[in-house]
Amino acid sequence: MSTTTDDTAVLRGVLDPWKAAVDAHDPLRVAALFTEDAIFQGLHPYSVGRKGIAEYYDSQPPGMTAEFEILETRRLADDLVLGYLDTEFAFTDRPPLGVKLAVLVRRTADGWSIAHYQVSRLD
Template sequence: MTTEILRDVLDRWKAAVDGHEPQRVAALFTEDAIFQGLHPYTVGRQGVADYYESQPRGMTAAYRVLQTREPADGLVLGYLDVDFAFTDRPTLSVKLGVLLTRTQDGWRIGHYQVSRLG
């Protein structure tokens, strides 16, 4: 069940990233989400939208779920491989950790952290 929840949210995240729709990406996060991309971290949806607005058009994301856990009711932890592909430079491969929270509006990303591990 945790993998299905994770895939549902991340499929929508991927579609919004691939479509360069930063507001749609941000809507998948909680209002107070901690977001750590490859720039200094932000808190909240506006920081998420700003981050994805700054990404080049044509960037796409492909993910692979490595692990999921349900640390408590209403929480899903995911650890993933993500490849960000670009039109003008090599693909960037990262690890992504996310914590999903069940809200009254459905599952949202409450914590998102990318790292470049070898």
Template sequence: MSDTQILRTVLDRWKAAVDAHEPERVASCFTEDAIFQGLHPYTVGRAGVAAYYASQPLGLTAGYDIRETRRLADDLVLGYLDVRFGFTDRPALRVHLGVIVRRVEDDWLIAHYQVSKLD
């Protein structure tokens, strides 16, 4: 599987869970010790990821475009993305997202997630 396909597999699961407003399902896309930096203070682990997405408004949607990929090791892929978070009551928020996905047994999970908002 190509690096882009690996990222799409993980990020499509993440997107589906975000769009469905299922915080625990979003968190299941991450490693147990994932470093997570959204637009609020960072957290480590799935519980923090779930809490972050539970606090998001109903109707939040995510869309993404992969801009760059790098294979860091056999079991690590870095991705740099443009992400659009849609809302029901305000304009979309556009951010940049850096992720590192790690192979864990037969699956790929997000081990590092960092959002940057550049105006």
């Protein structure tokens, strides 16, 4: 495994608040964790920017929660960390959904933010 403690801490610094905002069904708080020009690919057509991200999470059912495990990290540059995760979204009315999640987080003047988000279903 090629995961460093520093890179894991960078990812957790963004993904722990992402999880908390998803669990709270707070789409604006989720979107605020992304860069203004973030490329976002959930399980619907992709969007670019915070508006599309907020709309995506607003469309998710109340009670949906997220759990994740960081599997791999790569430091691509001083200000870029790539993460590959096992992620499970749980629902109140149906079985959980397991996906792979790849994120690219970028350091900006305001701190670390998600610049790219890509979900993949492997089934």
